[in-house]
Amino acid sequence: MKNIFYFYKGRVALYAILKAFGLKKNEIVIIPAYTCIVAVYPIKHLGLVPNYADIDIETYNSPLKEYIKTYNEICASGKKDKIKAIIIQHTYGNMNNETKDICNWAKKNNLFVIEDCAHININDYGFDKPGSFADASFYSSQWNKPFTTGLGGIAVMNNVKFVNKLKEIHKIALNPGIIESILLMFEYLFYKIFFSPHFFWFFKKILNYLSDRGLLVGSSTEQELKGKYIKDYLKKMGIIQKLLFFLEKKKSKLTYPKRIKLMKCYDRLLTENNIRAFKYTKGSILLRYPIFVKNKNEILQKAEKNKIEIGDWFNCPLHPHGSNVDGLNFNINKYPNSNEASLKVINLPLHNKINIKRAEKIVKFIRLNKL
Ligand SMILES: Cc1ncc(COP(=O)(O)O)c(C=O)c1O
Numbered sequence: 001m002k003n004i005f006y007f008y009k010g011r012v013a014l015y016a017i018l019k020a021f022g023l024k025k026n027e028i029v030i031i032p033a034y035t036c037i038v039a040v041y042p043i044k045h046l047g048l049v050p051n052y053a054d055i056d057i058e059t060y061n062s063p064l065k066e067y068i069k070t071y072n073e074i075c076a077s078g079k080k081d082k083i084k085a086i087i088i089q090h091t092y093g094n095m096n097n098e099t100k101d102i103c104n105w106a107k108k109n110n111l112f113v114i115e116d117c118a119h120i121n122i123n124d125y126g127f128d129k130p131g132s133f134a135d136a137s138f139y140s141s142q143w144n145k146p147f148t149t150g151l152g153g154i155a156v157m158n159n160v161k162f163v164n165k166l167k168e169i170h171k172i173a174l175n176p177g178i179i180e181s182i183l184l185m186f187e188y189l190f191y192k193i194f195f196s197p198h199f200f201w202f203f204k205k206i207l208n209y210l211s212d213r214g215l216l217v218g219s220s221t222e223q224e225l226k227g228k229y230i231k232d233y234l235k236k237m238g239i240i241q242k243l244l245f246f247l248e249k250k251k252s253k254l255t256y257p258k259r260i261k262l263m264k265c266y267d268r269l270l271t272e273n274n275i276r277a278f279k280y281t282k283g284s285i286l287l288r289y290p291i292f293v294k295n296k297n298e299i300l301q302k303a304e305k306n307k308i309e310i311g312d313w314f315n316c317p318l319h320p321h322g323s324n325v326d327g328l329n330f331n332i333n334k335y336p337n338s339n340e341a342s343l344k345v346i347n348l349p350l351h352n353k354i355n356i357k358r359a360e361k362i363v364k365f366i367r368l369n370k371l
Contacts, residue, residue: 003157005170006242008235009219010118010140013153014087015042015234016173017136020157020166021112023048023084030070030086032062032116033335034342037318037325038220039087039116044327045229049082054335058279060290060345061089061096064105071109085112088134092347093119093146093287094280095130103133112159114138119287121146122154123253135159136166141245142219143191144311146287147252149244150184150191151219152237173236181238184217188244197349197358200309227324255352259285262350262359269363275370288313288347294371296344308365309354311347 007013018029025047031040033052043050051074053066067086074083086106088096096102099115106113113134120130122139131137136159139145141152157166176184195203211218223230237245263280266289270277278290288311293299296312303310313319317338318330332339348362 003160003163003166005155005157005166006237006245007153007155007170007173008176008237009038009142009151010116010138010145010153011038011042012173012233012235013138013140013155014039014114014116015045016166016169017114017138017155017157018042018046018048018085019169020162021085021135022165026082027084028074028079028082029084030067032087032089032091032338033317033330034060034062034091034314034338035089035116035318036118036314037320037323037328038224039089039118040318040328040330041224041227044227045233048084050329051083052330052335052338053086054337055091055341057337057340059094059097059281060091060341061094061098064098064102067102067105083109083111085114087114087116089116089118090120090130090284092290093121093284094278094290095120095284097281099130099133112136118142118145121252121285123249124285125156131156132158135162141241141248144287146285147248148188148191149237149241149248150188151217152241152245154237154245169234170236173234174232176235176238176241180217181240184238185240185244187216195353197309197353198307200349201304201307225320225323227326227328256285258352259350262354262356263289265356265359266348266350266363269360273363273367275363275366286350289350290345290347291366292344293346293366294344295369296346298371299346299366299369302369303365306365308362309349310362310366311349313347314342314345316342 028049029043030051034055053062053070056063115131115134115137117131117137118140125131137156139154141149157163210216267277
């Protein structure tokens, strides 16, 4: 399609979209307070100011009332004219069930809307589906996303007035180097062949170790998590990644029935074990299955020891821990639900290498260790 552009990462796609809208220095973008920090840095890199909307503690998405609250606070500080855009996120693949209302409200207030579909499969894009309501949306094909090409980001411009601008920006974006692309392809093959839920924690450690030492192409460099604008940030998706993208995209649709079966299996197993099941929006195909526990850190530590795959994101409201929040205008005390979710929510895997037996083992482990 003419309005789809392929970038190096999801965050780069967001950067390009914001640039295409022509936002000016010090203008404000409202973003959920429970997200990955790399989705906030592009706002800062463009000289814009992030403000935040807290989430609903049941859905992990930001409801309309939280956008309005933040909007009103900014207006009260005399900066109404600076508010230009909002970002709606479908966390864990759970569709924000207020998307239409939020878009209508934003339209009335002359705000651009961007949907962060990093946790949504791009196969689901289409009329009345996540990603199609807003002015623009972006997707990710990074390691732990609905399907992976190693790294990858896709920008979809729905607002026809800005398609050409995004096209121009994509044109000047750099191509990734050949060595980088080949390395990424080997990482992809290694992941496909060797990754198993049993080795999840081992993989995580090895990947972090090698990536910190610049020995493989990781998701985020150390410099990036320090909030620095890294050289050659605006990059396209490489040719190898693009080929993998079309291959994986097609294949990933075939995994839907299994994913839905696993979601239902978790619903049932959790309920049977007196653990609160997640009430996702109807029609959502989740990326990960979030559950609320009081002893998150303890469970994660035990899971690592017992080789049980359990995810920690988001481990702080602007994930991950230890990243640099300077210049991001973030005050953790203002977003109690985002903070609580980051302290108490773990997530269960739904990817292709999980089967019912493994799901049962994970839920049994949680039942035995949850406070
Ligand atoms: C909600 C959310 N948005 C955006 C991103 C950025 O995607 P990418 O890693 O492809 O830049 C992530 C990252 O993992 C994410 O979790």
